Amino acid sequence: MSDSSRDTAEGAGWGAPEPGAYRQLVPAAPGRKLSWLDPRTLWLARNGILAALFGDPTGRTRGRWVAQQAAVGAPADKVIRRPDPDRFAFLVAGDTGEGGEPQYAVVPGLLRVGQDTQFMIIASDVIYPVGATDDYGDKFFRPYQDYPAPIYAVPGNHDWYEDLRGFMRVFCDDAPPLPPEARPRRLTRAWLRELLWHRPSPVDEAGFAQARKLRSAPAQFSVQPGPYWAIDAGPIRIVGIDTGLLGTVDAEQAAWLREVSRDPRPKILVTGRPLYADGAPRPTPIEGGGTVDDIVRDPAHRYVAAIGGDIHNYQRYPIRVDGDRTIQYIVAGGGGAFTHATHTIPPVDLPGVTEDDFRCYPLRGDSLAFYSRIYARRTRLRRFFALTEAQAAAVVAERLKDRPARPAETPALVTRRTRLVATLLGTGRRPRRTPRLRLPLRKLYTGLLSPSCATHAPPFFKSFLRIDVTPQTLRIRCHAATGHLAQELDPPVEDEVTIPLT
Template identity: 25%
Template sequence: MPRNTLTALPQPIFNEGSVSPDPTRFKTAHPSDSQLYKEIQKLLTKDVVSFGPSRLPPDGMVALQDVWGAHGPEIIKNIQSAEKIVFHAAGDTGASNEGKYANEVRVCDQLSSDCRTADEANRPVFLFQLGDVVYDFGESRYYYDQFYDPFRNYPAPIFAIPGNHDSFIVPNTPADATPLEIFERNFCATEPVITPEAASLHRTAMTQPGVYFTLDAPFVRIIGLFSNALEDPGVISSQKGKWPTVPDVQLTFLEAQLNLIKKQKYPGSVILAMHHPPFSYAPPKKSGGAGGNHGGSPAMLREIDSICLDAGVYPHVFLSGHAHNYQRFARRIRFRNQQYEVPFIVCGDGGHNVNRMVTGRAGQPPREPYFGADVHYLESKPAVTSTGLILKHYDDMNYGYLRITVDKQKLAIGFHLVNAGRLPQSRIDMVTVDLARHTVTGN
């Protein structure tokens, strides 16, 4: 039976218990929003949103064990016995029309199937969703079709940071139905509850402390930032008054988290995640082509880099969505008298759409970049000493997701295509980072 109120439960529930057939169509019709987009085009470039602080102090963290509830101690014990943790990441999963729905369902099915492996040591223990859960603008009525039903068989927690489509406020939206309020009801609950958006399904709301947070798990910490509601660029602060309605709480939060890592001499992997990518491919201006549908966010990256410099801690990898394809950059920086190589990964092909990296101009065919292309021109007044930016790999034809493995020595991130055979055959890219040296040791 559909629910009109929150249903509190003593323990979290993550799936329906038994594998059920794929949904084939929406329960709620999703008409075209083409006219709406025309009307709000200018607003998408200037209407940021405000948001409240996390329930936790700036140096507080969400423990994976707590999120699993009564099963938490067993999950952590299994991870420690395996001496590694495995998890998923994907962005832009929501399908906005029935023509795209099968793509999202296939992604969700492959993620869910991966979790059912008999090899416990290689079983993913959560999904980190990189934003844009529900299109077009995080409406409550679309959460069932775009989130709860496709993920009904995923047997693990799903964390999420909001994307622009989970936060942009369309004019005349009721004050009690803003996208972030709905997102927080489904991902930032104070206890395990089944929300009205889940209808007859049983996945309980995630219990994140806010739209930004740190997930603490064995071998890894993931710092998730909310990069706000613009089409481009990403915004994590007021930027010294440029966006006065955006609070600066995330700068304080990021500083506190990095200082804690420094103070604790934390030996594990540090991942920084935000929806808008710091880098997204665009061809050189004289190439005769145009870039994809989304660009990078250099001002946001400068703020992050400055905080990292002050703290003396730099993430091992950056994860983002937003651009609807897969891109992996290698950024070389000089940091605290050491040479680091840092992967910047975009994985925004989780079900909504796949966009080409380049479009041609004036009737010219698009000139696709090659693997290993020098794209240092994408850097813009970096706050750290950047010594190179290379586009190592990309895929702009297929849907996919990330499968991430972390142990005491290394972080390995594989990009997997959907419907490409068995799990080993579906992986088309891999990057491995040495945690102690901040160097890439294998591809």
């Protein structure tokens, strides 16, 4: 097995290794790179802001999609029953669909690690920026054309920016468009929202039909009953939920979630928004009261893991919820979109889990080095901003109270400059007991600065999960994709956990 980022800097993708073969897979169409600094992109993705300001219509629209699917014969319990054996494996990749080099860099390793898996799940944001049907060619069908098994998905907020139209067509047996609704009364909040709302774009039907041929083998075919579903596979049940535009669950979906959670099998939740991320709980509110995490923590429901996308990196929190029972809360959003910073995550200190239990990828030091070089290039202040991976690792270890993430061949000296750069770039500190003025750097990085720092050259720090199931255990491994050939040929394991099921 090749070195991981926890073993060596070369295992993280630093240095000058041989580029990967993924470049041969990337479409050569001009002008196709997605930029989150482009005002046109931001305007297309305006529906999330409109929903927050004028009311979120996602729950009602989701209910209409589910009703339409039920009318054409989707199973009432929304359970996909697969003929998988007691021992099998599947893949999970989150936030995949930007269509650029980082997404395609994941593909060779994913195909190699997943060649014997029974299916794959995309956890959130199948297509950026707005889930348009025409974007599925280069951002879904082409990259995964050689994956031989079915692919299921739960939508993310970006898939909802065109009212879920493309997602439903691809994953739900060519679901027809929803009939138009009655217009809201004039001069109301709903009327203003509808006036500004981004509508689904016209579809190039010939191009879409051609794209679908890339994944047309009978073994690749799958149909899911709607945007949320459950899969009965071997000895486990996998439950996928749709958190819409704003990360909430409507009452109808919540009632279904409680019902499917009563099944006696061990369960994995797959969600568009993680229940823990960046050192804090995010329990996902339910319309009418309660949270998704309340359902997951109920011992009668037997959840052993909750995996969410939306945050574009890997994080794992083994939370002890009652007695000796532990649930693995995982962020798995490293499947292809720009990388969200991990160096801004403060030292983890949560009930039932501490910094010593927490895992992330990229490592905080690698994240800081990655961002420092981007800022050095963009500001042309290379001598100030640029940190080597050793310097970044050293200053992060200092702020984590001397917890080095990997052995340093030559320990770097932590200077005033490295500390200042780390502070300016938002490296997380343990919160102070006494209040003081602090800039919201972690939120700023997640919401604005990380998207603006998308890069199209390795190392990419992308990742995906392989989950192996037996009647007794569940083994989850996080594999890295750096964009370099060594990690393509033998994708390193950045984290691994085995969960008992009996």
